Amino acid sequence: MSAQPLSTARIDEIMARQPDVFRRPFHKRFAAPLAVAAVTAYCIYAFWFFSIGQVFANGNWNIAGTYLADWVSYEVRPDIEYRDGEIEVTFPRFSPLGENPDPDWIETEQGTVTVIVDRPTDNSASAAPASGSFMSPNSDATLTAEDNALGGAAPAADEAVVTETRQGVARALVTIYERGTIDVTPDRVIVTRYNGTLDVLIDRENEQVLPQGPLPEWASQRAPGAKVFIDFGFYGRAEIRHREVKVNRRFLGWENFVFDPASPYWGLGFGEVMGKAFGPPIEEGRSNFGIMWQNIVYNAEWQHGDVWIKLLQTIVMAFVGTLFAVFIAFPLSFAAARNITPNRFVNQILKRFFDFLRSVDMLIWALFFTRAFGPGPLAGISAIFFTDTGTLGKLYSEALENIDDKQREGVRSVGAGPAAVQRFGVVPQVLPIFASQALYFWESNTRSATIIGAVGAGGIGLKLWEAMRTNQDWENVFYMVILILIVVFIFDNVSGALRARLVGRQAG
DSSP, X not given: OOOOOOOHHHHHHHHHHOHHHHSOOHHHHTHHHHHHHHHHHHHHHHHHHTXXXXXXXXXXXXXXXXXXXXXXXXXXXXXXXXXXXXXXXXOOTTOTTOSSOOOTTEEEEEEEEEEEEEOOSOGGGSOOXXXXXXXXXXXXXXXOHHHHHTTSOXXXXXXXXXXXXXXXXXXXXXXXXXXXXXXXXXXXXXXXXXXXXXXXXXXXXXXXXEEESOOOTTEEESSTBSOEEEEOGGGEEEXXXXXXXXXXXXXXXXXXXXXXXXXXXXXXXXHHHHHHHXXXXXXXXXXXXXXXXXXXXXXXXXXXXXXXXXXXXXXXXXXXXXXXXXXXXXXXXHHHOTTXXXXXXXXXXXXXXXXXXXXXXXXXXXXXXXXXXXSSHHHHHHHHHHHHHXXXXXXXXXXXXXXXHHHHXXXXXXXXXXXXXXXXXXXXXXXXXXXXXXXXXXXXXXXXXXXXXXXXXXXXXXXXXXXXXXXXXXXXHHHHHHHHHHHHHHXXXXXXXXXXXXXXXXXX
């Protein structure tokens, strides 16, 4: 049987019987477009109010990229000095290459150099040394051509230096990567990056750096004669100054992660480390494995032992703070529940007390207790305890107010006292919920303890903040972040499994 089309009269009749279906209100007909328009308008307002466009325009993305690169790499910072006319390669005191480094990516060449020799300007203040001395005014090493012409006369008072020509380091070649080099001589620096070359003259007398020709896009100079900045991308950067070239060469990985340069195992491969561990004693009265473990734990650059202790401190802070909160919130929640304690005054006092504790953020409590007790885990435990007591007390009292009274009435009907009624009629209903919520807060507080530690409440958060403040140890920051992620992942899975078992047992 084929369907017959509806007549106009029939359609009007159906619309008259069901006006709500065919003549919906305006807000219902256009609910979706209105919602999209409202969300779009809010996004535009937020974009304008918070000046998001200006933030992106003014953001220093090069520095942000450098910080991100520092998480997974490290830098070696040699200085190529030529202030006195001779090349000298120096490294910072705590270089990742250890003492007296000689990397293969820095090559030096010997040659004839003209060195500036400092000498006092007032020669009348003291008697002249012996004629054959290097510092003697009549020595060939300190006399200029004009002095020799005058028969060795002392220079004028305004002449501060003289020169000496001798053999020394005349050139240094720094290889940043395969097609990026810095060729340094006392009077000229030539930088090569891919197919581009920058030639820079060094005017040491007038303290100026003079690029020859226009600067390429990977070089910059803030003012004429000022230092020149060279960008090698991920591989590093350099600064050309009138007296030195400061190089920052980047390497992928974490330097000296296992052993620092002071360890006898530093710089050895795994096989060599094992061979040394099983070899002759390094120190009398101590096992090689004990020395190896001590070198790992007390690594001066990574401080593994201190980081692990601070991480354990964070876990203990979260556990103890949550445990104390459960012990206090559990009995108080029975007094706060209306159906357990039918006293409106007591109910309201305790509920407002819970509101007060949880309305103050954990970070604020941490700042307060840090002032009261000083920096350390006690401030962190107290902050977690106060905040969670309020939150758990509220949750527990609400769970008690929603229990099934039939079970409680059944226990009371057999003549049980008030304590027995709560023990056998109430606690079995709410105990899985209480335990599940406590486990969740313990797992959550493991993350929170890291944050409050940054304000002085102890734990790895304080260690993390100290590393960030240096603005150089970002690889150490990433190391601690990874440890925190591992701990949170483990605790999340353990807490989730226990909560699922508790809830499943309750459902069963």
